[in-house]
Amino acid sequence: MRNFTGKTGIRVKIARAVFAIINPIISRAFNIVLCATMFNIGRKRGGGLYSYDYIRASSLELIADEINNRKLDGCAAEVGVFQGDFAKNINIVFPDRKLFLFDTFEGFSDKDIKIEDENNFSESVKKDFSAANIEMTLKKMKYPQNCIIKKGYFPDTAQGIDEKFVFVNIDVDLYLPIYNGLKFFYPRLQKGGYIFVHDYNSTLFKGVKEAVKKYAKENDLSYFPLSDHPGTVVFMK
Numbered sequence: 750m751r752n753f754t755g756k757t758g759i760r761v762k763i764a765r766a767v768f769a770i771i772n773p774i775i776s777r778a779f780n781i782v783l784c785a786t787m788f789n790i791g792r793k794r795g796g797g798l799y800s801y802d803y804i805r806a807s808s809l810e811l812i813a814d815e816i817n818n819r820k821l822d823g824c825a826a827e828v829g830v831f832q833g834d835f836a837k838n839i840n841i842v843f844p845d846r847k848l849f850l851f852d853t854f855e856g857f858s859d860k861d862i863k864i865e866d867e868n869n870f871s872e873s874v875k876k877d878f879s880a881a882n883i884e885m886t887l888k889k890m891k892y893p894q895n896c897i898i899k900k901g902y903f904p905d906t907a908q909g910i911d912e913k914f915v916f917v918n919i920d921v922d923l924y925l926p927i928y929n930g931l932k933f934f935y936p937r938l939q940k941g942g943y944i945f946v947h948d949y950n951s952t953l954f955k956g957v958k959e960a961v962k963k964y965a966k967e968n969d970l971s972y973f974p975l976s977d978h979p980g981t982v983v984f985m986k
């Protein structure tokens with residue numbers, strides 16, 4: 750994040766503080782209006798979600814409903830947790846499932862950044878995720894007892910896991926861990942399960958699209974793009 754000094758710095762700090770206060774209020778109001786206009790859908794919408802990204806969170810909610818109603822057996826996972834803001838939604842919609850949470854909790858790894866630089870995929874080193882925090886993440890969870898923290902470099906941290914999965918959110922921004930995420934989780938996905946890959950349409954992280962396209966081509970798979978910010982794709986088995 751850019752640092753400002755002097756009067757500009759104070760103004761920027763005030764603007765950021767005001768935004769931090771009004772953003773959740775606007776977001777909540779927006780979601781109440783959206784939910785209130787949904788008729789004849791046979792179920793309650795909301796349930797503590799949607800303070801994040803309406804399209805992604807509501808898609809997750811609908812997908813979870815399909816998985817839970819079909820009583821599919823398996824765990825949930827997120828690769829790229831940061832401070833747990835999307836993970837808390839996964840935790841809410843899957844109250845009876847284990848949730849594996851993978852992150853270095855120290856930001857990007859040099860190994861992954863090297864590939865970004867060599868291929869001009871992103872200026873990844875400039876995005877700082879070093880404020881990732883396990884304690885803060887667990888405090889946000891409604892069912893913290895379901896969470897299994899896997900701290901360290903993915904996919905190394907996935908070694909020895911032989912569970913099946915019904916939902917996985919891959920949100921690691923960079924080409925190599927995205928490709929490895931699909932390689933690890935798609936074969937372990939139950940029939941009827943889903944994988945989200947965030948940032949597919951991001952102009953900041955161009956390696957995401959490359960990784961998704963490569964894995965899909967190698968395995969003859971199709972996927973569905975969401976209109977969330979900045980573009981998730983959904984694989985379904």
Ligand SMILES: C[S@@+](CC[C@H](N)C(=O)[O-])C[C@H]1O[C@@H](n2cnc3c(N)ncnc32)[C@H](O)[C@@H]1O
Nearest residue numbers: 829830831834835852853856878903920921926
């Ligand atoms: C965009 S953030 C995740 C945001 C989070 N899903 C949310 O909704 O707030 C990306 C995270 O991926 C993690 N990450 C990137 N590459 C990784 C790797 N190879 N192994 C483990 N974690 C990684 C970073 O540490 C960072 O916390």
